């Protein structure tokens with residue numbers, strides 16, 4: 001028999017965390033939550049409402065007006081994020097958001113707001129969540145923790161190809177600079193910096209296809225989800 005478990009995936013920007021999380025969720029019938037989408041949606045709200053990142057009462061006030069939810073989209077077979085009942089799945093991928101999100105995600109009040117909601121989503125297990133602090137802070141007891149990485153230039157090319165579809169003016173340099181900046185801020189902030197949990201398995205997918213990475217990780221899931229049938 002197998003038990004439903006929690007799978008926590010952390011790692012650097014654009015190394016394929018969401019891709020893997022989505023594959024796993026589809027295969028296992030689990031929920032998939034992209035925690036980065038929450039920080040991106042909060043950032044979009046802050047930009048739209050000119051929230052000053054130095055003003056803590058303004059930040060708390062803004063957070064009290066934000067309601068985030070995930071709604072399953074049959075077509076894309078994944079959950080789209082809604083910001084106060086508006087589907088912002090596409091808007092949060094824009095560079096204007098990517099340029100600000102790490103600064104916003106470093107704010108303590110923003111993190112406690114997002115983390116509280118993330119912890120609630122894991123109550124029933126059977127969930128794959130990816131981000132930066134999932135194995136260290138959100139689900140420290142997750143049965144399977146994965147820390148993903150890939151060669152920086154491979155990550156730049158992957159993200160460039162994604163963004164190019166909707167933004168043909170984007171350059172490799174622009175993408176490289178954004179990934180470097182976010183990795184730096186995410187790894188060096190005071191509040192739950194990006195780091196590998198001691199018990200996380202390292203996965204470098206620089207030369208792995210999507211199919212190869214899934215096969216590898218499904219073996220790890222099998223080991224972790226195995227239980228003794230007591231009946």
Ligand code: CDP
Pocket residue numbers: 012013014015018035036037039040101102103105106130131132133134182183186
């Ligand atoms: O673009 P990419 O998919 O690599 O990043 P993301 O997962 O969408 O996350 C965007 C940003 O949100 C990250 O660069 C972090 O600053 C922040 N983040 C975080 O602080 N903690 C998380 N658990 C997830 C994202």
Ligand code: CDP
Pocket residue numbers: 012013014015016017018019020130158159162205208209210213
């Ligand atoms: O979530 P994260 O920012 O870590 O990355 P992602 O958005 O899942 O993946 C970034 C890009 O890399 C996507 O376009 C994936 O299709 C691609 N990818 C790949 O080419 N090979 C892999 N083994 C994994 C992801």
